[in-house]
Amino acid sequence: MDTDFNDMMDDLLVKCMLGEATDSEQKQVDNWLKKKQENQRYFSHFKLIWSKSRELASQSTVSEQDAWERFKIRTQGESGVIPLKRNIWSTWVRVAAVMLLTAGAAWLVYLFTIQSVSPDLVTVKSDSQTLTDTLPDGSVVTLNKRSSISYPENFTNEKSRQVTLNGEAFFDVQPDKTKPFVISVNDVTVTVVGTSFNIKSNSKETEVIVETGLVEVAKDKQKITIKPMEKITVPAGNVDLIKEKNEDEFYKYYRTGKFICRDIPLSELVSKLNEVYHSNIVIEGEKLRNMKINTTFEEAPLSKTLHIIGETFNISVDQKGDAIVLK
Incomplete structure (x- = not known):
């Protein structure tokens, strides 16, 4: 310019x-x-x-x-x-x-x-759209909406590659055994050498899901290593690291533009739809909230997605004020 x-x-x-x-x-x-x-x-x-x-x-x-x-x-x-x-x-x-x-x-x-x-610090923020950024070491991070990441302008003189995350992001980290990649998120530390994984943090919990490689998650004096098809959940204000198997692909939605539902409760899908579309969808009845759905939605107008949900479960979709009621 x-x-x-x-x-x-x-x-x-x-x-x-x-x-x-x-x-x-x-x-x-x-x-x-x-x-x-x-x-x-x-x-x-x-x-x-x-x-x-x-x-x-x-x-x-x-x-x-x-x-x-x-x-x-x-x-x-x-x-x-x-x-x-x-x-x-x-x-x-x-x-x-x-x-x-x-x-x-x-x-x-x-x-x-x-x-x-x-040290010069770069802060990249996403607002109403997802954002992909390439870090100084060639690692690629995809930020979900309303998330941010901060990191040095270069990692040259550092013993590790330190970054700070707020919100949710998917990382594809360049391998470097001499400089571990360390992410600080809330009060949790995630350390890797070269791998791909998703981190989501909010006021309630921090969740780490691994796609490739190994990831070490630490809080206070606890450390746990997880591998692909595993995840760790760290509740806020809790010292426990909860390790579980993960066969869910739903978390990929902000990168793929698809809601991949693999036997998940309808309430979980609705919660994500509310987040993505800034909507107020309400489910009436505990039985309906817990009903499982097994399908894939391409990202489309909300009305189309709700129509498919209505047809799938044979339920009504009604507009009441600023709320959309499923019953």
């Missing part, structure tokens, strides 16, 4: 941060984010820096947008300025301009000091 386009995108990103972007501008940013992962990483850095800057300037009454504009005018045509490459440092200069004009130059020096002594 040329310099003018870089500046334009930075200005649009700031407008998004301020909540001042028009629908057209927001769409332009969304399209830019979809083009390549580099843009998503840049935006993650941008949001992090913007957040830190706003925290430091929280007591200021000066408009961030006005400060930015005055900063750009002030720096135009100045001599003796060494041009910076377009990377995290140029972002710091632009975003921290707010700090320069609100909290003073001392704060800017403080911000740069923090950045220079801390």
Whole structure:
């Protein structure tokens, strides 16, 4: 991208941060984010820096947008300025301009000091869509909706490949026996050398399902190794690691676009449909909730999926207010 386009995108990103972007501008940013992962990483850095800057300037009454504009005018045509490459440092200069004009130059020096002594950290977040990211070692991670992962910009000087997960993701890890791949999620640690597996975490529990290779799951002083067709569930606030066989493929839905139901309760399918479609489907009666379903749904409009469920179980599907009732 040329310099003018870089500046334009930075200005649009700031407008998004301020909540001042028009629908057209927001769409332009969304399209830019979809083009390549580099843009998503840049935006993650941008949001992090913007957040830190706003925290430091929280007591200021000066408009961030006005400060930015005055900063750009002030720096135009100045001599003796060494041009910076377009990377995290140029972002710091632009975003921290707010700090320069609100909290003073001392704060800017403080911000740069923090950045220079801390390892560069990349944070990638998925919002309403799944997202696939390639890590510095070539490992590939697929984030489910509303999930995030943080990791160093490179693993070169590290003894292990440390990442932090929030939400749900599928990992396909590049083998490296000299540098184990370590995932921190909630209060659980997952360690692998080279394998593929799924991790799901929420306020109730953390679940790890292995597809290939071996995975070590640890909490406090407990460690358990699981292999393909096995899973571990770690309830929140519980020290126990619960190891079980796993023949379920339902968890793959966000990667494959298919709901593969292998003798699962209808309540489990409905729970996932509510999550995916942001719906409010309610099942009347415990017997119906526990009825098993054995089929595969392609990702389709919710109405079509509900019609198939209704025909399969010979039940009615009724709209009542904001709820869809199965009975």
